[in-house]
Amino acid sequence: MNIYDIAKAANVSIATVSRVINGSGKVSPATRDKILRIIQENDYTPNAFARGLGMGSMRTVGILCANTSDLYLSEAVFHLENNLRKSGFNSLLCCTGYDRGEKENALRLMLSKSVDAVILVGSNYIESEDSANDYIRRAAQQIPVFMMNGAVKGENIYCVTCDDYTVSYELAEMLLTTGSKSILFAQRNNSYSTRRMIAGIRDACAKHGVTFSGEHIANCEVGVAGVIRALQEASRRVKFDTVMCFNDLLAASALKYAQQEGLSVPSQLRISGYDYSVLSLITTPLLTTVDNKVELMSQTTVNVLVHCLAKDLLVSQHTVISANIVKGHST
Amino acid sequence: MNIYDIAKAANVSIATVSRVINGSGKVSPATRDKILRIIQENDYTPNAFARGLGMGSMRTVGILCANTSDLYLSEAVFHLENNLRKSGFNSLLCCTGYDRGEKENALRLMLSKSVDAVILVGSNYIESEDSANDYIRRAAQQIPVFMMNGAVKGENIYCVTCDDYTVSYELAEMLLTTGSKSILFAQRNNSYSTRRMIAGIRDACAKHGVTFSGEHIANCEVGVAGVIRALQEASRRVKFDTVMCFNDLLAASALKYAQQEGLSVPSQLRISGYDYSVLSLITTPLLTTVDNKVELMSQTTVNVLVHCLAKDLLVSQHTVISANIVKGHST
DNA sequence: TTGTAGGCGTTATCAG
DNA sequence: CTGATAACGCCTACAA
Numbered sequence: 063m064n065i066y067d068i069a070k071a072a073n074v075s076i077a078t079v080s081r082v083i084n085g086s087g088k089v090s091p092a093t094r095d096k097i098l099r100i101i102q103e104n105d106y107t108p109n110a111f112a113r114g115l116g117m118g119s120m121r122t123v124g125i126l127c128a129n130t131s132d133l134y135l136s137e138a139v140f141h142l143e144n145n146l147r148k149s150g151f152n153s154l155l156c157c158t159g160y161d162r163g164e165k166e167n168a169l170r171l172m173l174s175k176s177v178d179a180v181i182l183v184g185s186n187y188i189e190s191e192d193s194a195n196d197y198i199r200r201a202a203q204q205i206p207v208f209m210m211n212g213a214v215k216g217e218n219i220y221c222v223t224c225d226d227y228t229v230s231y232e233l234a235e236m237l238l239t240t241g242s243k244s245i246l247f248a249q250r251n252n253s254y255s256t257r258r259m260i261a262g263i264r265d266a267c268a269k270h271g272v273t274f275s276g277e278h279i280a281n282c283e284v285g286v287a288g289v290i291r292a293l294q295e296a297s298r299r300v301k302f303d304t305v306m307c308f309n310d311l312l313a314a315s316a317l318k319y320a321q322q323e324g325l326s327v328p329s330q331l332r333i334s335g336y337d338y339s340v341l342s343l344i345t346t347p348l349l350t351t352v353d354n355k356v357e358l359m360s361q362t363t364v365n366v367l368v369h370c371l372a373k374d375l376l377v378s379q380h381t382v383i384s385a386n387i388v389k390g391h392s393t
Numbered sequence: 394m395n396i397y398d399i400a401k402a403a404n405v406s407i408a409t410v411s412r413v414i415n416g417s418g419k420v421s422p423a424t425r426d427k428i429l430r431i432i433q434e435n436d437y438t439p440n441a442f443a444r445g446l447g448m449g450s451m452r453t454v455g456i457l458c459a460n461t462s463d464l465y466l467s468e469a470v471f472h473l474e475n476n477l478r479k480s481g482f483n484s485l486l487c488c489t490g491y492d493r494g495e496k497e498n499a500l501r502l503m504l505s506k507s508v509d510a511v512i513l514v515g516s517n518y519i520e521s522e523d524s525a526n527d528y529i530r531r532a533a534q535q536i537p538v539f540m541m542n543g544a545v546k547g548e549n550i551y552c553v554t555c556d557d558y559t560v561s562y563e564l565a566e567m568l569l570t571t572g573s574k575s576i577l578f579a580q581r582n583n584s585y586s587t588r589r590m591i592a593g594i595r596d597a598c599a600k601h602g603v604t605f606s607g608e609h610i611a612n613c614e615v616g617v618a619g620v621i622r623a624l625q626e627a628s629r630r631v632k633f634d635t636v637m638c639f640n641d642l643l644a645a646s647a648l649k650y651a652q653q654e655g656l657s658v659p660s661q662l663r664i665s666g667y668d669y670s671v672l673s674l675i676t677t678p679l680l681t682t683v684d685n686k687v688e689l690m691s692q693t694t695v696n697v698l699v700h701c702l703a704k705d706l707l708v709s710q711h712t713v714i715s716a717n718i719v720k721g722h723s724t
Numbered sequence: 725t726t727g728t729a730g731g732c733g734t735t736a737t738c739a740g
Numbered sequence: 741c742t743g744a745t746a747a748c749g750c751c752t753a754c755a756a
Contacts, residue, residue: 077736077743090742107504109446109733117734136470155486175441285674317677344646345675407728
């Protein structure tokens with residue numbers, strides 16, 4: 063069943079049918095109704111590929127994220143997809159993992175699917191040496207690239223980030239002015255956000271005359287055990303009474319560490335998380351965490367994307383959204 | 394840059410270029426190399442839409458799930474996407490929410506995108522009155538429909554489910570034979586899995602002469618507070634020393650309830666979860682939960698899909714995977 | 725081994 | 741207001 067069949071049944075040309083389908087051009091009410099009825103009866107749907115071919119777009123955007131089973135990323139994907147769909151875009155998902163090569167492959171794959179744009183979700187798409195981000199710039203030569211929670215400068219690249227620096231600074235300062243003497247930062251792997259957070263903590267510590275060096279950063283492997291191990295190692299290296307974590311999962315794991323070591327939280331060890339995820343609501347004590355506004359960021363990203371694809375000229379290349387500290391009982 | 398440009402640059406016809414691209418037919422090594430080189434130089438990629446048009450497929454499958462920010466679903470989506478990609482399929486994601494109408498819309502939308510198949514992830518796509526599932530059967534007239542964690546009988550519908558009944562029976566029995574006198578089941582909303590789990594618990598209770606009626610089912614609203622409220626209400630209605638939960642999030646919330654009511658777990662209240670999610674690893678005490686093999690189920694679903702689309706005749710319409718009890722310290 | 729030509733289903737541009 | 745017709749870019753018989 064194609065447009066020719068409909069046209070034949072309605073005794074009109076395919077052009078008229080096309081006009082009715084797309085609401086473009088003038089069609090007499092009589093023929094319009096007739097065509098609509100016939101379309102209904104045969105429940106005909108225009109062929110998406112043919113449409114894509116003709117118009118050069120299927121209104122699809124590629125969403126790349128490292129891992130949808132990450133709490134933060136999965137929520138981001140949820141909101142992105144919802145907002146995109148509201149704006150008439152489909153979402154082609156690709157979970158790339160954290161490996162550099164895989165990420166590049168995935169991006170290339172997306173491009174070959176002729177998506178209208180890609181969204182890189184999460185701070186893992188950005189390497190610290192800027193030249194390593196050229197693969198993103200190269201992609202941006204073909205289609206607009208949007209980044210959520212990561213920033214790279216370049217033509218046709220649009221970024222929405224959270225002000226990790228400031229909120230981390232504030233959180234560290236809050237901790238330092240309420241009793242913390244030494245802060246350890248627990249991270250999983252180096253990412254754009256991580257670097258911003260560390261910078262915030264470093265500056266807050268500097269201001270308060272507290273040492274914060276590379277020693278004060280714990281690299282945790284996957285799993286609760288990995289976190290515990292990393293903290294144990296760190297404790298042999300430096301003294302700390304506070305652990306600021308890259309996300310709530312690390313913080314929840316840090317609580318386990320405290321428990322295992324017999325340290326009471328927050329009196330002997332203070333712990334903070336990040337992301338304001340469901341985890342922060344079910345631990346005991348409740349986690350002090352940071353609400354980095356996933357939903358708002360997702361929505362903003364889609365807004366920018368929609369405007370950009372509509373050839374609006376007023377689109378900001380970098381939008382920064384500020385985050386809030388959420389006080390729990392772990393600090 | 395299209396196939397004509399490449400052909401011209403290589404002094405061959407488009408047919409030859411096409412053959413090289415698809416590795417079909419015989420092409421002399423010399424011309425093949427030349428074409429390959431030119432393709433490289435111009436980094437040309439075949440137009441996906443044109444290809445789709447000609448072949449009637451873009452090798453894309455639609456993944457429908459209620460909400461990717463659900464722990465279980467997000468992990469399922471992750472594994473599904475990965476396995477699909479390995480088999481050369483792209484994933485078009487659609488988070489439908491839990492509303493019936495929205496789910497139907499989303500399914501229709503997917504069909505209109507000419508996906509090769511759809512996967513309905515999670516047990517929320519199935520209504521208890523079977524006729525309400527006709528929308529799935531209707532979709533299956535156009536393309537194969539795969540369900541993960543839900544089952545509906547019908548032509549062209551393939552289901553992979555977890556044996557929720559048996560494992561729930563076993564878990565309930567284990568609890569009843571180790572001290573539990575009365576079980577409460579905490580659920581969020583009625584779904585396929587829920588019904589299977591309840592059946593298992595009901596039968597185990599019956600076997601052990603323990604009452605388990607509608608009274609013993611608590612419907613929890615969203616959020617920790619919602620769970621606590623539901624359990625409080627239930628406690629006014631019936632006596633229970635054990636709460637079996639539909640998933641780990643409910644179980645973690647139930648722990649909060651116990652804490653708030655001053656009930657120690659497991660001595661005064663025993664709590665079990667479901668899904669073996671990261672939550673079960675970070676609560677205190679660790680949750681007793683059920684490993685329902687998300688990864689294996691996802692992989693199996695994709696396997697069935699691939700075989701089915703390859704027109705293999707030996708594909709089971711319903712695959713059941715068994716689950717394991719994971720003992721924690723909450724029971 | 726290579727080339728020609730028709731078909732896939734739309735949209736859009738012209739005439740009428 | 742409506743119709744004919746040319747793109748859109750690729751695949752694949754069928755010919756050579």
